[in-house]
Amino acid sequence: MKKNILLFLLIFSSFCQAKELNKIYSLWYDRPAYNRGGDFSKEISRGYPYDEDWEHWSLPIGNGYMGANLFGRTDVERIQLSEKTMANKGAYGQGGFTNFAEIYLDIHHNYAKNYKRELRLNDAVSTVSYQHEDILYSREYFANYPSNIIAVKLKANRPGSISFKVRPVLPYLHPYNKEKTGRTGVVKVEKDLITMQGEVQYFNLAYECQIKVINHGGELKNTEDGCISIQHADSTILLITAGTSYQLRESVFLLPPEEKCKGNEHPHNNISARIAEAVRKGYEELLKEHTADYQNLFSRVDLCLDKNVPSIPTDQLLKSYQKGKSSSYLEELFFQYGRYLLIASSRAGSLPPNLQGGWNQYEYAPWSGGYWHNINVQMNYWPVFNTNLAELFIPYVEYNETYRKAAMRNATNYIKKNNPEALNPQEGENGWTIGTGATAYGIGAPGGHSGPGTGGFTTKLYWDYYDFTRDRQILENHTYPALLGMAKFLSKTLKPDANGLLLADPSSSPEQRHNGAHYQTKACTFDQGMIWENFRDLLEASKILKRKDSFTKIIEKQITLLDPVHIGESGQLKEYREENKYSDIGDPIHRHISHLCLLYPGTLINGTTPEWLNAARVALDKRGDRPGIWKGWPMAHRLNTWARLKDGNRAYTLYNLILTEGVMENLWSLCPPFQIDANFGGTAGVAEMLLQSHEGYIEPLAALPDAWKDGSYNGLVARGNFEVSATWKEGKASEFNILSRKGEICRIKYTGIGQAKIIDSNGKSVKYHNTGDNIIEFKTKQGETFCIQL
The missing domain is CATH 2.70.98.50 (putative glycoside hydrolase family protein from bacillus halodurans)
Structure with a gap:
């Protein structure tokens, strides 16, 4: 490896x-x-x-x-x-x-x-x-x-x-x-x-x-x-x-x-x-x-929202911002600080960044300073691909593939306990699994307050590892084995109901409580949705690698029977199949928004499912921007989901809240106590506001807020391994530059782009195909940069 x-x-x-x-x-x-x-x-x-x-x-x-x-x-x-x-x-x-x-x-x-x-x-x-x-x-x-x-x-x-x-x-x-x-x-x-x-x-x-x-x-x-x-x-x-x-x-x-x-x-x-x-x-x-x-x-990566650099100390700048005085420089600084912290805590040969990144002065780090897989370790890596730091994911790859054998043992024990009829006696054929808690010395299995979908939530990182780099060796040696092993486990956590649907049983939406206890059910949206994401990613990987076997056929059938998304009486995306109105079950302002992982970092809910998008918006709005005493990472997840909803102003509100309520004088994020994840989640959220690529095309400035009316960035990365730069004024783009790092077809969406002029690295005009709905596509060559003038 x-x-x-x-x-x-x-x-x-x-x-x-x-x-x-x-x-x-x-x-x-x-x-x-x-x-x-x-x-x-x-x-x-x-x-x-x-x-x-x-x-x-x-x-x-x-x-x-x-x-x-x-x-x-x-x-x-x-x-x-x-x-x-x-x-x-x-x-x-x-x-x-x-x-x-x-x-x-x-x-x-x-x-x-x-x-x-x-x-x-x-x-x-x-x-x-x-x-x-x-x-x-x-x-x-x-x-x-x-x-x-x-x-x-x-x-x-x-x-x-x-x-x-x-x-x-x-x-x-x-x-x-x-x-x-x-x-x-x-x-x-x-x-x-x-x-x-x-x-x-x-x-x-x-x-x-x-x-x-x-x-x-x-x-x-x-x-x-x-x-x-x-x-x-x-x-x-x-x-x-x-x-x-x-x-x-x-x-x-x-x-x-x-x-x-x-x-x-x-x-x-x-x-x-x-x-x-x-x-x-x-x-x-x-x-x-x-x-x-x-x-x-x-x-x-370079981000410019304001050319001015304040002349006051950072703590005073933050205090002024918290009192309502805007500072685009502070917003840039926090974005770049997340990238700095990721570089400082995630390098090949070292362990991944944990809950405290790589810093701890306590005898017992809060919550053990471990790798919590119901959102925290995933959030640590949300900015790794789109902010041009893909090789920093290697520590998690090394960590995960080392604990995989123990994870396979845990998977077998889980199936024995919860669905023994599905147990495969052949070693390794029950796949691998991961629960919430993990450290450098041990890993857990699903149960308690998080269900089996935690594994699909984790393998989403592996799919993005390939999708952003388009490196076939990564797909073959790391992404595909991770997806396949997890799918083998998840397929055995499903049980048929009276209607022939396949439901994860038992199932839990991470850390959500009802009547004073962690709520356990069947087929909560998080579990069903993350199973769907894993199955979909495996099928796509199998198609690229041209690998089709009897198990692939099983997954092709099972994915159609998951039925993961349901809309409730309040117009909300349900967290549980059995809920009717919003907040029937659980804490209505709970810190986790696990059912919305289907929107971000998942892709099941997207522009092709407008009804689901609206339901996600209702659920997110009702969950609220301030989840009780919890700051930091819960706000960062909300920030990224609002960005996915293409609501730049609401996403900016969350970014502003992180800086005003969830950041300390040294710009570390506060949960409380200190946790590193919101630093990374905040950085990812800014990148998601400025560039999206999960819907089959590149969409620069997808959630640009009014507060950032003028600006530019260089070096953000879109799926397909395109390095993207953008310049805009008064909220409208004037130019995009696309470096094609793998030579694939470039599809890009932006209002009015059908009238754009494209010039290659040699100054020659490039022909493109206008597919409608403000989307164009054109062929590229590896290593060549294309300038799109609007």
Whole structure:
């Protein structure tokens, strides 16, 4: 599989050369982050102590493997370190993402002038600068992916001015105990190297972090309290890396906790080699390597809604926006921030981004910091394809295909329990399944508050992986096997009713309650609809690959008997077949809008089903924009569904709500507490407003709001692997540019496009066919750009 992934990376990157963005995007502040410590009076889903300062004010950097939160302090700087495989028993016994280490820099500059801390999204470099006693001090931080190193540089404009102490701390250490929540750890200092080592009891997980301290000038010495002191240096560099004995392999999901990491290599040798190579390269080469790698991804997409860049700090800009003062720059910034966070938390070879992305300061991350499959992990990847970052989906592919064997076992057990008559005794023929909860160490099966449709919801990502890239190797090696295995499972969850329809039984609409309990039924809209999506995608994949067998024929019949969509007495798309009026069953303003997954990210409800579209609109409107206390991801899903309804102004209202009610000072999204998914869902929603392609044609500016009357974008991607750019004024497009990355026929819809002029890369006019309804189509060549002038 890795050979195929590497080939895809080479081919895909050839289409995606870095471009210069129209402006600098940065989060910046005129004071350090607070660091007042955790509040032990609050416990958020066992994620304690609650640390408002970490969640609201610290700035995140990451390279997929590691994440660091930076506080930018002048007295005692705090660098909080995370590593995604670092886990304890967790809230549910399946493993929980936990804080790796704290690194303090005792600088003791207790006052500062002209202070500024910044996170530049254009190059993923964070900086701090200030004056103390008439000396200008500055710090620079970045997380390098190719070398898996976090680098920090401290310098001043006067030689010999850098004096501080590096003080490492291993948090949440406990003796081994019968509950198996123990964690050991020691800190060793030898010359210019700090080593932090220990083990986590529950998984017999070894972990290690090394910090190499390189001083230029001055004096470096070890202190009695296990720290490194720098005195009167011209500059100092810290090289940081961390890892555990975790290995992503099938046994992690099949063995009991104490055996999951048994026999694995201790991380010491790999970490030592990483540090040695980073020292050999040197700081400047590491920075150059990081910048080139990162910008190749980030610079692919440019969005311009306003040419002005505000001159006030980000927290003040956000506060002003929340009081009603518009800022297109902030809206652009949040869009690009989602892309930045995805690059920082999802790289090949690392685990996927979890509920907290790749950052966590708690002993027990809220809800275990896992991969929740009833919307959260899917939302993490909603912007990956349409914002031109397709290779960032590889971590989920690697994760999913590694847990697949355990998922097959879960599927067999599920069918044995719920529909034994459909059980196939042959190994693997019951397919695979996934429930809501999953971590780096374990996965669940459907049940409780989410039904079997969760699997179809997940394989939708696999179909989009192919549909956006049109890479046949992806289809053959990854998409088709995922779809086929899931279809084999889902086909066995269906039972015939008296009318000959096939109904998922048991069935649950995720997390919805009725009369105080999770409501279980037959054939809720979410389950039936996601089964339909999986079957439809499998049949399409089979057609492309020319694979037709007896099972394909079964699916061809079963898909016609699903009957997934029903309209109620209130004109609403029903969540349950048995409901009559809206809110007969469940919470009427529930955070989940699972029955509307058929509209987004599904495609069953679309422009060819106007009655269903209207019913979806009614249900979405009645669900409301504010789902109780829940902000963040519930608003982000609503944003994307309103975009699919082509209602740009209502979609914009949701985007505005995310920024006004669901975002903290560091622009992290608030659920509450902090969850990363709305950052990704918000970015996906903006892209969906500006470009849609799920109906068999490209539709730029499909849900353009009145608030964005003038603007442009470059580099968004449509299905068929077309890279699209657009320019508009007073709400009307003047030009589209289409880069055909696979050479397929281009179909595009826009009002008045039948009168457009199309010019190819050589300046020659291109003939096109006007199919009516403001849709045209024309032939393309791979690698050629076509300019459509309106």
